[in-house]
Amino acid sequence: MIKVIFFGTPDIGLKSLDYLNNSKEIEVCAVVTQPDKPAGRGKKLQASPIKKYALEHNIPVFQPKSIRKEPEIQQALKKFEPDFFVTFAFGQILSQEVLDIPKFETINLHASLLPKYRGANPIQRAIINGDKETGICTMITELGLDCGDICKKLVIPISDNMNCEQLWNEIGEKSPQMIENTLIELKNGTLKTEKQCEDGVCMAPKLTKEECLIDWTKSNKDIHNLVRGVCRSPSAYFIHNNKIIKVIETQPIDGEGIQGKIVSHSKLGVDIGCGNGLVRLLTVKPEGKGEMKASDWYNGVKE
Numbered sequence: 001m002i003k004v005i006f007f008g009t010p011d012i013g014l015k016s017l018d019y020l021n022n023s024k025e026i027e028v029c030a031v032v033t034q035p036d037k038p039a040g041r042g043k044k045l046q047a048s049p050i051k052k053y054a055l056e057h058n059i060p061v062f063q064p065k066s067i068r069k070e071p072e073i074q075q076a077l078k079k080f081e082p083d084f085f086v087t088f089a090f091g092q093i094l095s096q097e098v099l100d101i102p103k104f105e106t107i108n109l110h111a112s113l114l115p116k117y118r119g120a121n122p123i124q125r126a127i128i129n130g131d132k133e134t135g136i137c138t139m140i141t142e143l144g145l146d147c148g149d150i151c152k153k154l155v156i157p158i159s160d161n162m163n164c165e166q167l168w169n170e171i172g173e174k175s176p177q178m179i180e181n182t183l184i185e186l187k188n189g190t191l192k193t194e195k196q197c198e199d200g201v202c203m204a205p206k207l208t209k210e211e212c213l214i215d216w217t218k219s220n221k222d223i224h225n226l227v228r229g230v231c232r233s234p235s236a237y238f239i240h241n242n243k244i245i246k247v248i249e250t251q252p253i254d255g256e257g258i259q260g261k262i263v264s265h266s267k268l269g270v271d272i273g274c275g276n277g278l279v280r281l282l283t284v285k286p287e288g289k290g291e292m293k294a295s296d297w298y299n300g301v302k303e
Helices: 011-021 049-056 071-078 122-128 164-188 220-229 294-299
Strands: 002-008 026-032 037-039 044-046 084-088 105-110 133-140 150-157 236-240 243-253 262-266 269-273 278-286
Touching (some): 011 049, 011 164, 026 071, 133 164, 150 164, 220 243
Antiparallel strands (some): 037 044, 269 278
C-alpha cells in the first residue's frame, strides 16, 4: 500500500480524496486542511468539505493556520511515515521542512497546462482570457510557485459558454485517476517526469474585486468571458441606481449602443451597449436579493 497524506480544502478535491480513500493501492493516513472559517449570515464556524469527509470516514484531521510555522503538526505527520503528500487546492505554501517529510515526493494537482497559469486562480483566468482549452497537471512540488517537474497532463476543452463552476466540476471529476496513476508510477519508478519549459510561463494571481467590475468599454466577448470566468465566484458586477448588480449569465449579441447604457429589454433579457456589440444580461443577482431573470430585475427598477 502507498501511504498518503492528503492536503486540500474546497470541494474540488473531494472526488480525489474519496477515490484515493477507496483505492486498493492507496492508504490515506491523514488529511490536512485549512482551519474552520465563519460563513453565512450568522458567521458560524464552518468546516471545509475536505474536513467533513475525513471526519465521516474516521481519517485523522490536522488544521494548521500555517503549517510552515507549526513544527508540532509537522512532527505528527512524520509519525505516519507517509510515502507521499498529495496537495489539491490546499491554500497554504509548504516549506522545505514539510516537503522533506514524505519518503518520496509531494505531488500537487494544478488546474492548468503548466507552465501556463501558475498561481491561485488558473481556472478563472483561462476563461476570462477566452482560452479554448485548459487542463490539469500532476507535478512534483518545489519551493517555487508551481514550477516543479510535470508528471502527467490532461487537456480539457473550454466551450464558448462554459463557466468557472462547470470547469471546476469537470476538473474535479477528471483528477482522481490521474493522481492515483501518478503515485503508483512514481512509487514503481516507471514514470518519467518532464521539466517545465520557461517559455510560455504566465501567472494566475488571485482575483481582486476591482477586476470583477464590468468595464463597458470592452467588447461584448470580453465581458461575456469575465462573467462566465467569475460566475458566482465572486461574480462580475456593475452599479445601477447605487446598487450592486451581480451578473451570473450573459450572451454577446450584435448591435450598437451607448457603452454601459440599457439599449433594449424583453423576455429574453436586458441588452447593454459596450465597446463592440451588445451584452445581453440573462441572469442577475441584485444587491440584497436572490438570482433572477434579468428581465424580471429590469421590470422592478427604474432607470
